[in-house]
Amino acid sequence: MQTFYHGSSALFTKFDLAHVLTGTAKVKFGYGVYLTSSFKSAAHYSAANKNADTHYVYTVEIPEITDTNQIVFKHPVHPSIVSRAEEQLGFSIPEKFTLDGKDLRKFLAKHFEKHICIDLAAGHSLKDALHLAGEQDASEFLISIGVDFITWPYSWKNPALGTNVCVLNENNIKIIKVEQVELDAKQQLISGSEKEIQI
Numbered sequence: 001m002q003t004f005y006h007g008s009s010a011l012f013t014k015f016d017l018a019h020v021l022t023g024t025a026k027v028k029f030g031y032g033v034y035l036t037s038s039f040k041s042a043a044h045y046s047a048a049n050k051n052a053d054t055h056y057v058y059t060v061e062i063p064e065i066t067d068t069n070q071i072v073f074k075h076p077v078h079p080s081i082v083s084r085a086e087e088q089l090g091f092s093i094p095e096k097f098t099l100d101g102k103d104l105r106k107f108l109a110k111h112f113e114k115h116i117c118i119d120l121a122a123g124h125s126l127k128d129a130l131h132l133a134g135e136q137d138a139s140e141f142l143i144s145i146g147v148d149f150i151t152w153p154y155s156w157k158n159p160a161l162g163t164n165v166c167v168l169n170e171n172n173i174k175i176i177k178v179e180q181v182e183l184d185a186k187q188q189l190i191s192g193s194e195k196e197i198q199i
Helices: 039-045 079-089 101-113 126-144
Strands: 002-008 033-036 055-062 070-072 149-153 163-167 174-181 195-197
Touching: 002 039, 033 039, 039 055, 070 101, 079 101, 079 126, 101 126, 101 149
Parallel strands: 070 149
Antiparallel strands: 002 033, 002 055, 033 163, 055 174, 149 163, 174 195
């Protein structure tokens, strides 16, 4: 198991992807739960909901991230993942979409968008609804071939600082601890404000 952090203005006992758009309202890095190896970064993201005045950082554990269960942004996709994806899809994926994990994810989302019937009752535009549904189907497809994570550096300029991860299956996340934190005017963690709470 590996330890990561998640920032939120909401207090809960279990992650639920039904709430995937209540944070930043985007699926920029994939349809899943976003975690970071940086406690300070998680605290900052707890302020994504500008109307909230409470901020929490969840310490969580996830299964080990390996070369064959993750796709990495700005890195070639592991050959075994490409092979498993092609076998499941029934066709070859153009090589240009396998040179970067981000491109493979986008390729899969666009592929699945073509086969989706959309219910607009949720109030999204057709374009947004298609995009979200395509990303959701892409995540479900990746899970089906043994890919559980999408990863990218916490800092693109200095990747050694840590990792961000999109966990595709919320059931792979175990909450270990929840702390209420205080942020300054720039939405940065006020050191020493961490207070563990019971949920």
